Amino acid sequence: MINYNQIYVAVRIKAYLNAQDKEESCISSFTDKQIVISKSNLYEQQYEFNQIFDSQCDQEQIYLCVVHPIVQEALSGISSNLIIYGSQGSGKTYSLFGTIGSLFTLKQGLISLESGIAIRMIHQLHQQKQISELKIFIIDNEQIINHLTTNGQSKWIDLAKQLCEVIQNLNDSIIHVVIEIKTLQNSKIKIIQIGSVSKGNSGQMVTHNKSIFTLHRCIQCLLDQQKQKKIIQMQRIYIPFRESKLTNLLSNSFLGQAQLKIILCLAPTKIDDALGTLQFGQQFQQIKIIRQQSKLQTQLSVQQQFQTQSQLQLNEFNSMTTQSQTLEMIPIQFHLQKIQELTDKYESIIHYLQQKIIKYKNQ
Ligand SMILES: Nc1ncnc2c1ncn2[C@@H]1O[C@H](COP(=O)(O)OP(=O)(O)OP(=O)(O)O)[C@@H](O)[C@H]1O
Incomplete structure (x- = not known):
């Protein structure tokens, strides 16, 4: 937009x-x-x-x-x-x-x-x-x-x-x-x-x-x-x-x-x-x-994106663990698999943000 x-x-x-x-x-x-x-x-x-x-x-x-x-x-x-x-x-x-x-x-x-x-x-x-x-x-x-x-x-x-x-x-x-x-x-x-x-x-x-x-x-x-x-x-x-x-x-x-x-x-x-x-x-x-975004605005928006994404992931993880506590029957492999998925997601977000920062610094 x-x-x-x-x-x-x-x-x-x-x-x-x-x-x-x-x-x-x-x-x-x-x-x-x-x-x-x-x-x-x-x-x-x-x-x-x-x-x-x-x-x-x-x-x-x-x-x-x-x-x-x-x-x-x-x-x-x-x-x-x-x-x-x-x-x-x-x-x-x-x-x-x-x-x-x-x-x-x-x-x-x-x-x-x-x-x-x-x-x-x-x-x-x-x-x-x-x-x-x-x-x-x-x-x-x-x-x-x-x-x-x-x-x-x-x-x-x-x-x-x-x-x-x-x-x-x-x-x-x-x-x-x-x-x-x-x-x-x-x-x-x-x-x-x-x-x-x-x-x-x-x-x-x-x-x-x-x-x-x-x-x-x-x-x-x-x-x-x-x-x-x-x-x-x-x-x-x-x-x-x-x-x-x-x-x-x-x-x-x-x-x-x-x-x-x-x-x-x-x-x-x-x-x-x-x-x-x-x-x-x-x-x-x-x-x-x-x-045109100012440097400070760009920094802020990157930071905000990171915080929002992190919060979303955290919420997802919390809701998942709360559900699993109530169900109690979910095996440990399921948790490990979910944690791995979250780690992958975080890594891709961090990679994306790092690219954005590099692009922005080069401008
Ligand atoms: N909203 C207002 N309420 C009361 N008095 C006002 C108002 N607007 C202007 N005046 C009065 O009108 C007179 C002229 O206003 P002002 O000096 O601010 O105009 P100006 O646009 O700056 O003029 P100039 O271009 O000559 O500097 C002043 O005496 C000011 O106190």
Whole structure:
């Protein structure tokens, strides 16, 4: 069976900050998976995503639905990338880091209702003592500028203070902000806030820099391959992800080695921006990437197979001996024969697993 890395795309509708915002909303209806955008009853377009979070959803709900599973998987060795995408003022920074008020509470080491999903993730992994390295950096016009590197060994209160300082300095809306965590399980989580995009007067997407342009090219290449009905095995086709820093960061997802999730932040008062954001997310939903197992996953699955097989054999042996005790009449030759059969089975399983390990090491 071919195993695909599915790209999970969720939409977060920005909270209506006043009554006028609600009146000007371009969202005519939505369910938990569908959203309909309309303009003065002249135009209507429906989109489907994995999850639509309505404007009243709080930070914790988003965290539990989208990020908590990423953390759980990272602890079993699976890497993930999470993209936060949206137009200017659509709530990207709010979703990741929270409000100024929540940063104030964070300075005291506290998580509040408004604390963003990135803060919650760092807090959870820190509490579980799973951070081997935490980095926060920005990509500004293809330049990587580091803002924080730590091994996560410091006390939470000290790390929280450092985080506040860093976040307060990230105030340019067209840079990309990256939070990268390496766990003790050797997995990586990258949360990438893509710098704001908006639509120009011509209706074309205005791309602020090379990274976004290259990201669009990568998506297009993946989709073109699919249209030609070729199976996408990323190592064999040219995807230009090395041509920008942003797409390079996402390369493990393009290669099927890491999961990819996207949160689209939607400001319902700006229809052109909203449509651009939803169309961007829709393209990702059409991509299917063949999952490549990581080394750790392969080791784990071989180990799991061995444990399952061993357990099955053990159960078989136990049930056999229990039955024989009750029957009592079964001669010793029968037991010896069964033991020999089991030994043969074990040897073949061990041989099979050894071959798999050799094949895997040679890859
Ligand atoms: N769900 C929400 N609930 C309450 N306030 C929100 C919500 N989303 C966004 N806001 C508020 O809207 C304003 C703009 O949000 P934010 O700065 O997060 O947007 P952004 O997408 O990061 O913008 P930029 O691209 O300019 O950086 C902020 O004052 C933020 O607190």
